[in-house]
Amino acid sequence: MAFSYIAVICALLYCVRSKISSVGQVPQILPHEVISRLTGTSFVLSQPLCYFNHQRQLPCTVNTCEIWSVIASGSGVRNFDRDKVREASKILSASPYPDAFLGQLQKRYYITKLGVPRDFPCGDLPGIRVKYILIDPVTKQVVSESKWSFPIILMTPRAGSSIDESTWKRSGAMVVITVVLSCSLAVLTLLLTVVLLLD
Template identity: 40%
Template structure:
């Protein structure tokens, strides 16, 4: 009877209440999100579709849509069988059966944990347009019993959605297990071969093009700086001209007190020059051949006959 009901459920998608445990199964299999987004599967996380329309058409549930809670079960290895055994125990709190911090490290480990997704009414069949997903392992290395912690690196994971009655903390409805999802395996960086032989031709071409573009960018930057400062340098040289002396450039020194000099004319001095100038004195005398005695008599004679003649300022002319 139970097998026949399960077959009807799988074929028509009609909920069926099993005799053992009174858990209603729905014909929606969780799967990885179909959107080509980065990080759908990593070494410790996996992104799956939200349970949209999974539990909307259920009837005779022990809780209302705004009370029933949707949880996700993530299991590794034997965790699928351990969860299926624990959920049938009516007096068992399924939410505390395998807390996250010891889910994969206990002795022996349960290898599964539950994390809350939301209330039942939050996932109707008609959803607004957009990318809807749930990332398992989004909270990293958390420590609370039902946190969304990371999965064991490189493991094979299976997930399912369950509907939990918050008053009894037992499973009221569930989906089948998803297909096995293999996470990426971490590699030791020391084991990676980064030689030329391991690099693709496209990588080499892209690296060469980027190097040339970077060199051109630096050249354009230097040219722009020189061109931008060219006007300032020319203006500076124009404001302080330098006279050219052959190949030597000397800075011009201009004194303001010597601009437009005016000749100093002293009439008294000019008269004295005219008075004491003697045009009869020969300019060809060589004093090296004249004795001091003859030079003295010659000067006296000149003063007597020329310089002191008719000079009223002297009382005793020679």
């Protein structure tokens, strides 16, 4: 009987310890039109402004908690959601970037540090699936998190045969003309200098 009470208490303590609060914000692609906000291999996200600044009852503060982003593909979403509880103290080293997506046996997610909540104040600043997480630097465990972003579809590379080469030919001709004119101007300047020095 005493053993069952101990088991129940331990289970309750585990649930309390692994309780992760959630915020309502969803990571999004930068809404402003900027060059290369979305390419075949990268994307630019809006900053996590005000995501975690009003969290209560956390073991760390806006000056000490750390904001990290989690980038996942396919089964990586499920793997991270499982690992953040099962391997809580090792979550930061669970899946290093270079190897995260190299094979089916990998975790299919990686984590990268962004800063502390005070670096991302409330207010509008200019500015695969992603979520932001808050890590307690003492225990190295996830203490709060945002929702997962909507799937981010990267741009598809174009086939080489679809590129119009006539522009490149004109550009090559322009380079030749520019070089010839520059050399002519240099020779003319040199001759003018010689004439002035001889007088």
